[in-house]
Amino acid sequence: MVSISTLTGAKRQDIKNVLLLLQEFVVTYKDNKVKINYQSRPVVLFLATLYATAGFGIYFTLRNLLTKYNEYLLNKKINRPALIRQSSTILKNGSREIFISKGNNKVSRIIIPKPNLDQYAADKYLYKNFYINQQIIQQSSKGIIFNSKFLNQLSIIWGILIPKFYCKNTSLLLSQCFFLILRTWLSLLVAKLDGQIVKNLIAANGKKFSRDLIYWLLIAFPASYTNAAIKYLDNRLSLGFRTNLTRYIHDMYLDKVMSYYKVSLNTGDPNGFLENIDQYITEDISKFCNSLSGLFSSMGKPFIDLIFFSVYLRDNLGTGAIIGIFTNYFITAVLLKRATPPFGKLSSQRTHLEGQYFNKQLNLMNNCEEIGFYKGSLIEKTKLNHTFKNLMNHVNKEINISFNYGVIEDYVLKYTWSAWGYIFAGLPVFLDEIWPKQEKDTINKEAQKVDERKNMRQFIINKRLMLSLADAGSRLMYSIKDVNQLTGHTDRVFNLLTQLHKVHSPRYDFGSKYGYGDIHGTIQNNFSDGIRFENFPVIIPNVNGGESTPLFKEISIHIKQGKNLLILGPNGCGKTSISRIVAGLWPFYRGLLSKPNDDDMFYLPQKTYFTTGNLRDQIIYPYTYNDMLEMGYNDDYLYHILREVKLEYLLKREGNFNVVKDWKDVFSGGEKQRMSIARVLFKHPKYVILDESTNAVSTDVEDYLFELLQTKGINFITMSHRPLLMKYHDFVLEIKDDRSWEFQDLTSEENLKSIDKEIKEIETKLAQVEVWEKRKQDIELFLDGKYNDINEESSIDMGVELYRREGRTSMSS
Numbered sequence: 001m002v003s004i005s006t007l008t009g010a011k012r013q014d015i016k017n018v019l020l021l022l023q024e025f026v027v028t029y030k031d032n033k034v035k036i037n038y039q040s041r042p043v044v045l046f047l048a049t050l051y052a053t054a055g056f057g058i059y060f061t062l063r064n065l066l067t068k069y070n071e072y073l074l075n076k077k078i079n080r081p082a083l084i085r086q087s088s089t090i091l092k093n094g095s096r097e098i099f100i101s102k103g104n105n106k107v108s109r110i111i112i113p114k115p116n117l118d119q120y121a122a123d124k125y126l127y128k129n130f131y132i133n134q135q136i137i138q139q140s141s142k143g144i145i146f147n148s149k150f151l152n153q154l155s156i157i158w159g160i161l162i163p164k165f166y167c168k169n170t171s172l173l174l175s176q177c178f179f180l181i182l183r184t185w186l187s188l189l190v191a192k193l194d195g196q197i198v199k200n201l202i203a204a205n206g207k208k209f210s211r212d213l214i215y216w217l218l219i220a221f222p223a224s225y226t227n228a229a230i231k232y233l234d235n236r237l238s239l240g241f242r243t244n245l246t247r248y249i250h251d252m253y254l255d256k257v258m259s260y261y262k263v264s265l266n267t268g269d270p271n272g273f274l275e276n277i278d279q280y281i282t283e284d285i286s287k288f289c290n291s292l293s294g295l296f297s298s299m300g301k302p303f304i305d306l307i308f309f310s311v312y313l314r315d316n317l318g319t320g321a322i323i324g325i326f327t328n329y330f331i332t333a334v335l336l337k338r339a340t341p342p343f344g345k346l347s348s349q350r351t352h353l354e355g356q357y358f359n360k361q362l363n364l365m366n367n368c369e370e371i372g373f374y375k376g377s378l379i380e381k382t383k384l385n386h387t388f389k390n391l392m393n394h395v396n397k398e399i400n401i402s403f404n405y406g407v408i409e410d411y412v413l414k415y416t417w418s419a420w421g422y423i424f425a426g427l428p429v430f431l432d433e434i435w436p437k438q439e440k441d442t443i444n445k446e447a448q449k450v451d452e453r454k455n456m457r458q459f460i461i462n463k464r465l466m467l468s469l470a471d472a473g474s475r476l477m478y479s480i481k482d483v484n485q486l487t488g489h490t491d492r493v494f495n496l497l498t499q500l501h502k503v504h505s506p507r508y509d510f511g512s513k514y515g516y517g518d519i520h521g522t523i524q525n526n527f528s529d530g531i532r533f534e535n536f537p538v539i540i541p542n543v544n545g546g547e548s549t550p551l552f553k554e555i556s557i558h559i560k561q562g563k564n565l566l567i568l569g570p571n572g573c574g575k576t577s578i579s580r581i582v583a584g585l586w587p588f589y590r591g592l593l594s595k596p597n598d599d600d601m602f603y604l605p606q607k608t609y610f611t612t613g614n615l616r617d618q619i620i621y622p623y624t625y626n627d628m629l630e631m632g633y634n635d636d637y638l639y640h641i642l643r644e645v646k647l648e649y650l651l652k653r654e655g656n657f658n659v660v661k662d663w664k665d666v667f668s669g670g671e672k673q674r675m676s677i678a679r680v681l682f683k684h685p686k687y688v689i690l691d692e693s694t695n696a697v698s699t700d701v702e703d704y705l706f707e708l709l710q711t712k713g714i715n716f717i718t719m720s721h722r723p724l725l726m727k728y729h730d731f732v733l734e735i736k737d738d739r740s741w742e743f744q745d746l747t748s749e750e751n752l753k754s755i756d757k758e759i760k761e762i763e764t765k766l767a768q769v770e771v772w773e774k775r776k777q778d779i780e781l782f783l784d785g786k787y788n789d790i791n792e793e794s795s796i797d798m799g800v801e802l803y804r805r806e807g808r809t810s811m812s813s
């Protein structure tokens with residue numbers, strides 16, 4: 001503790017003064033001189049905020065307790081919650097039920113409403129028509145008074161953000177508006193109170209000063225509450241927008257149409273091509289939602305301020321002053337708008353470049369092993385540096401442009417407008433000063449003092465309001481930059497939605513000029529008698545659509561139920577392309593394709609995909625653990641499957657099925673393929689399409705796996721370039737180098753005979769080889785001088801031939 005006696009004289013005096021002042025406050029309050037009006041605005045507002053806070057607190061606590069109780073019941077119902085990870089089930093009403101692991105062996109349940117597929121079909125035309133309208137507008141610019149591409153785009157996206165009036169986002173938006181108005185009103189009260197406090201101070205009216213100080217502290221509570229509420233609602237609104245938009249996109253992106261695949265091939269249309277779509281879905285949407293919700297507070301608040309303050313100031317300063325202020329605002333706003341660089345475009349370019357850099361890094365991570373083997377560090381570094389340099393150049397350019405603009409903007413908005421504010425706030429004071437001068441002598445001194453205090457109070461209020469007005473105006477101007485940035489984000493999000501709608505169309509043909517080509521092929525699903533191709537062309541989807549040349553001549557074959565087909569052909573002849581068309585990844589331009597139900601078919605791609613998750617998830621992919629339980633299977637069954645594909649040691653090694661690893665890096669090439677076959681056994685489809693699915697396993701394991709599939713009664717269509725696989729198949733479709741094809745029934749009498757004949761021929765040739773090997777040994781012995789036991793059939797001529805071939809120089813031996 002510092003004793004007062006130890007301080008210097010001046011400091012001691014200061015402290016004494018403060019203590020005296022405090023004492024005066026206490027005494028005045030004790031003497032009940034300070035009269036608090038309990039019906040005054042600050043008190044009412046304070047109490048209202050207090051009650052509202054308590055009300056909300058009780059409501060949210062009850063709600064949390066209810067949610068926790070429901071989760072408790074749910075976790076009790078589910079025996080092994082820790083095993084349920086990211087699983088989803090479709091409920092009867094079409095909504096999706098998702099269980100999300102919360103750690104501590106607990107899960108929470110989330111319901112995602114059923115997507116409205118009709119809406120996507122209808123919305124497609126909004127995006128298509130937008131571009132058609134834009135083209136028309138560009139062609140005939142006359143006659144259209146007002147057209148804003150940005151506002152048109154935003155109005156279309158708005159339908160996703162707020163799909164109907166009675167929804168969560170509407171209530172958030174209305175609450176936001178309420179708090180924005182409340183804040184402006186509170187600012188007015190604060191300005192008045194400010195003026196009052198200064199007036200009391202000048203008048204040295206301790207009683208009123210204390211009262212107003214109490215009011216000030218009381219009103220600070222609702223004011224702070226309102227400010228926090230605006231920020232809170234801002235974040236919640238952004239989250240609400242993002243949820244709606246992301247769900248809308250996910251529903252289109254990840255449904256049966258497989259837009260995620262089609263978008264990746266959407267390279268034909270240079271305007272529509274979405275590079276780094278992952279960045280569009282993650283970063284761009286988030287930025288768009290943040291900047292849109294932020295704009296409500298950054299524009300809404302100054303806008304409401306401008307209206308409120310100017311109405312109030314008009315009463316104090318007169319209409320002329322308000323017109324003067326707004327004329328100044330308008331002129332500077334127009335000038336500044338002209339000087340504003342294209343921030344939206346710049347920010348959209350930066351996002352694009354950042355995406356490129358991010359993806360190059362991701363590519364390095366995903367392929368680190370391969371790059372390591374190739375010793376490709378240097379070239380990867382060069383590429384990364386190049387992309388980074390592009391990004392840095394752009395950011396530099398942006399910083400430079402922003403600097404110049406920043407100087408002008410700050411000078412005009414911060415200082416010129418404030419100076420203008422001072423002038424107008426001071427006007428009534430100066431005018432009052434000038435006007436009563438003639439009667440100066442007649443006015444008594446006391447009245448003059450009262451007038452001065454009044455003037456001071458009015459000046460303080462006006463100054464505060466004027467500065468707030470200038471601040472509101474400048475914030476509105478600053479938000480032009482935000483609007484510009486929002487324009488860039490909106491354009492990117494709109495482009496994403498347009499492309500998704502384009503590829504989502506069933507008639508989408510991958511990049512023809514308008515994206516919707518002539519797809520005339522007929523697909524007959526639920527075909528019960530195997531698979532049938534009639535005049536089936538294999539066409540690579542491209543700008544020419546169905547008109548481009550098929551990879552090989554059109555096929556017409558029928559593989560009956562229970563039979564297996566082998567498709568043979570050299571690299572790049574189009575084997576995988578057949579499965580792409582059958583699986584619906586590529587469009588079917590012409591002909592007829594009859595195939596079983598989608599549920600009865602399973603495709604094993606050349607490159608096995610491993611999902612993030614545990615060992616179990618790898619076997620049951622694409623099913624979830626919940627699905628597995630519903631299908632009546634358990635972990636014992638999975639162990640049985642692992643044994644069948646000779647991978648049971650994995651379970652022993654890893655310990656249990658719940659081990660989570662990056663499985664693509666853990667499994668060897670052969671293990672990956674055996675794991676794929678395990679998936680087939682789990683799914684047990686009628687047909688499986690195997691695309692080089694056994695080329696990494698040894699021939700004995702390959703034999704075993706094919707026999708396993710046969711014993712399980714699973715039919716297969718195998719794509720390969722190894723004729724050896726014929727023995728497991730009934731038919732072979734061989735694609736030749738000249739794009740022709742040959743179809744053989746390996747089980748026909750004729751074929752069986754020719755195979756027998758071929759086997760005999762091979763056996764004869766093998767026997768011959770054995771004879772030749774024996775003779776060769778005899779000759780070697782002869783040449784080495786050990787001629788005692790040469791076979792009679794061996795000849796000197798053969799020896800000479802061998803001698804010449806092996807380049808010996810002397811025949812002395």
Ligand SMILES: Nc1ncnc2c1ncn2[C@@H]1O[C@H](COP(=O)(O)OP(=O)(O)OP(=O)(O)O)[C@@H](O)[C@H]1O
Pocket residue numbers: 265540551569570571572573574575576577578721
């Ligand atoms: N998206 C695409 N754009 C352009 N060409 C493609 C595309 N996809 C495949 N192709 C081409 O189509 C041809 C057939 O490819 P496909 O993958 O069907 O061959 P494949 O017979 O399965 O070859 P492999 O035996 O090497 O697996 C190839 O020449 C390939 O380059």
